[in-house]
Amino acid sequence: MTVIEVTELRKAYHGTPAVDGVSFTVEQGETFGVVGHNGAGKTTTVECLIGLRRPDSGTVRVLGMEPARQRRALAQRVGAQLQESELPARLKVAEALRLYAAFYREPDDWRAVLQRWGLGPIRGKSFGDLSGGQKQRLQLALALVGRPELVVLDELTTGLDPVARRETWALIGGLKAAGTTAVLVTHYMEEAEALCDRVAVFARGRIAAVGTPRELAERTGTGSLEQAYLALVESAMREEAR
Ligand SMILES: Nc1ncnc2c1ncn2[C@@H]1O[C@H](COP(=O)(O)OP(=O)(O)OP(=O)(O)O)[C@@H](O)[C@H]1O
Numbered sequence: 016m017t018v019i020e021v022t023e024l025r026k027a028y029h030g031t032p033a034v035d036g037v038s039f040t041v042e043q044g045e046t047f048g049v050v051g052h053n054g055a056g057k058t059t060t061v062e063c064l065i066g067l068r069r070p071d072s073g074t075v076r077v078l079g080m081e082p083a084r085q086r087r088a089l090a091q092r093v094g095a096q097l098q099e100s101e102l103p104a105r106l107k108v109a110e111a112l113r114l115y116a117a118f119y120r121e122p123d124d125w126r127a128v129l130q131r132w133g134l135g136p137i138r139g140k141s142f143g144d145l146s147g148g149q150k151q152r153l154q155l156a157l158a159l160v161g162r163p164e165l166v167v168l169d170e171l172t173t174g175l176d177p178v179a180r181r182e183t184w185a186l187i188g189g190l191k192a193a194g195t196t197a198v199l200v201t202h203y204m205e206e207a208e209a210l211c212d213r214v215a216v217f218a219r220g221r222i223a224a225v226g227t228p229r230e231l232a233e234r235t236g237t238g239s240l241e242q243a244y245l246a247l248v249e250s251a252m253r254e255e256a257r
Pocket residue numbers: 028029032033051052053054055056057058059060098
């Protein structure tokens with residue numbers, strides 16, 4: 016089953032294109048990576064997937080719905096962790112989880128989620144007092160407490176220490192084993208290589224290439240996803256400079 020179908024998506028801010036004709040599909044159970052340079056259009060694209068932004072043109076279908084029109088219905092089935100999203104500074108960790116769980120019809124046990132994500136020791140801390148990595152962890156737990164069919168994670172491990180990053184990878188691996196579909200925006204190619212079935216390389220508002228990490232390496236005549244990424248993004252940048 017196709018969970019996400021994006022066709023010729025376009026979105027501009029004040030007349031400047033941010034996403035300029037992007038098409039891709041994601042199948043059920045797939046972990047789909049989104050990588051690309053700063054300003055490539057990754058966050059704008061994932062925001063369109065969850066109905067936070069309305070496309071200027073093109074079509075977006077997620078779980079059979081149109082996100083911009085059916086945002087509330089979709090939110091029951093999709094968990095999202097957005098880049099730099101904030102919670103009220105005085106909201107405590109346990110309160111946030113309980114609150115989010117209450118939003119969903121069939122949530123996970125929020126106390127179990129608290130433990131699973133290592134948030135037990137900081138359950139009484141206010142969001143505003145958390146470290147960057149602790150905020151990330153909480154955001155991820157909040158994205159999952161509703162037992163979503165699809166999770167959209169925008170730079171989920173940015174700012175995490177290496178141990179926390181590995182732990183997060185293991186948890187994402189667990190999601191995958193449970194059949195959850197995931198869209199993972201990341202700047203870490205080793206992360207994309209370890210977790211993603213397929214990866215889309217965004218450059219200047221378009222997808223420069225999409226495929227398995229191995230396919231991308233082969234197609235660019237390089238040895239790794241990291242090398243493929245550099246080749247693809249640098250060539251798109253050279254085009255722009257011309
Ligand atoms: N709210 C906004 N208003 C105006 N321009 C915006 C807005 N959000 C994003 N942009 C612009 O759109 C382009 C794409 O931004 P986007 O956030 O989608 O990139 P990104 O690929 O997620 O980058 P990063 O890796 O830095 O997170 C950038 O040029 C950015 O400056």
